[in-house]
Amino acid sequence: MTARSLTVGLLGCGTVGSGVVRLLRDHCEELAARSGARLELGPVAVRNVARDRELDVPRLTGDPSAVVDDPDVDIVVEVMGGIEPARGLIRAALDNGKSVVTANKELVATLGAELFALAAQRGVRLEYEAAVAGGIPIIKPLRESLAGDRVRRVLGILNGTTNYILTRMTEDGMDFGAALGEAQRLGYAERDPAADIEGYDAAAKAAILASLAFDADVVAGDVYREGITRVTATDIAHARRMGYVIKLLGIAEASDGAVGVRVHPALVPVSHPLASVRESFNAVFVEGEAVGDLMFYGRGAGSLPTASAVVGDVVTVARGLLSGERPPDGAVARTRCLRPFDETTVQYYVLLDVADEPGVLAAVAAAFGGHAVSIKSVWQEGSGDSAQLLLITHAARERNVQATLHDLRVLPSVRDVASVMRVEGGEA
Helix, strand or coil: CCCCEEEEEEECCCHHHHHHHHHHHHCHHHHHHHHCCEEEEEEEECCCCCCCCCCCCCCEECCCHHHHCCCCCCEEEECCCCCCCHHHHHHHHHHCCCEEEECCHHHHHHHHHHHHHHHHHHCCCEECHHHCCCCCCCHHHHHHHCCCCCEEEEEEECCHHHHHHHHHHHHHCCCHHHHHHHHHHCCCCCCCCHHHHCCHHHHHHHHHHHHHHHCECCCHHHCEECCCCCCCHHHHHHHHHHCEEEEEEEEEEEECCEEEEEEEEEEEECCCHHHHCCCCEEEEEEEECCCEEEEEEEECCCHHHHHHHHHHHHHHHHHHHHHCCCCCCCCCCCCEEECCHHHCEEEEEEEEEEECCCCHHHHHHHHHHCCCCCEEEEEEEEECCEEEEEEEECCEEHHHHHHHHHHHHCCCCEEEEEEEEEECCCCC
């Protein structure tokens, strides 16, 4: 029988926090066996103590300081979200010599360096597996399991809301607005969905993954970001015709000592493992020099999946407390520089509305050739005096493609540059 007990204080008891309470209660014997100590739920700080709750939480408090300052609390779990007051509370807990487990991607992606430095100074742990991809284990694999390898690239579907919307557009022919409305009705999207559909959520997660994979100083504001609001049913149909599906991807890659990080919609070949990730599921695809290709797939959000990652970190912290093991330094080495986005090299999908007349294709091809952008394939469909011209390029530099698009927009025969997206998972 486990002789020792450790007390877990909780900051927040919403969707994820309630899942943490359930797992600590329902899995208590297994957790005790795995951690070496009985994990007892201590004070739980909530915004509204009087609110009716499905769970029986005996030690509710409206004062979060009562959690971080309680001398009986050994581990603090932060699932409040946002920058403040979470930052101040985590700092207070670390200053008090308490290890912290957080699911707060925004905080880690923005101020992680500050908090990791403080944790190292105080000799305690700051764990954050649940901050990226919910219940999918990716932080520890990158930080520990792949420490002996050289990661070349990480790309993933990091937001379940946008993946659900794009799945409905692809499989049911919905337009963006209808698919977003359904996601909101089902609870996949918030009333204000901007953080998801504009790519902010995925950008924060991509920054965390880049920092880990490449020992780079990357914060959320460093990530190039595009959302999915301009993806149309026409784009979806053209992608399908050419053997692609459209996904919102977070991509981090390293080459020549520089790291590039970006979030944007992309055409992914149907043969790529990420193409089959549907609905609200997430996946992270890792390309390693020695290990080759790996994919981590599962529920990227939700009460119990995310709580599973949180409680897993609690077990890690508990083991460290019992063994007296020196906590690892969570700070990254920060040896890489960031590559400007306009130096990114990738394939492109370009959809043009053009006049259906002789010489148009030659003029368009000349615009591409004038900036050293090579065309891989062309598809054209006319109707009356108008036509749609769809081009897929070979890998080209972003700045050259943008210069090409500028020239295309002033060509008399080009009526509109209707869509531009990047193509991933094909040429290097």
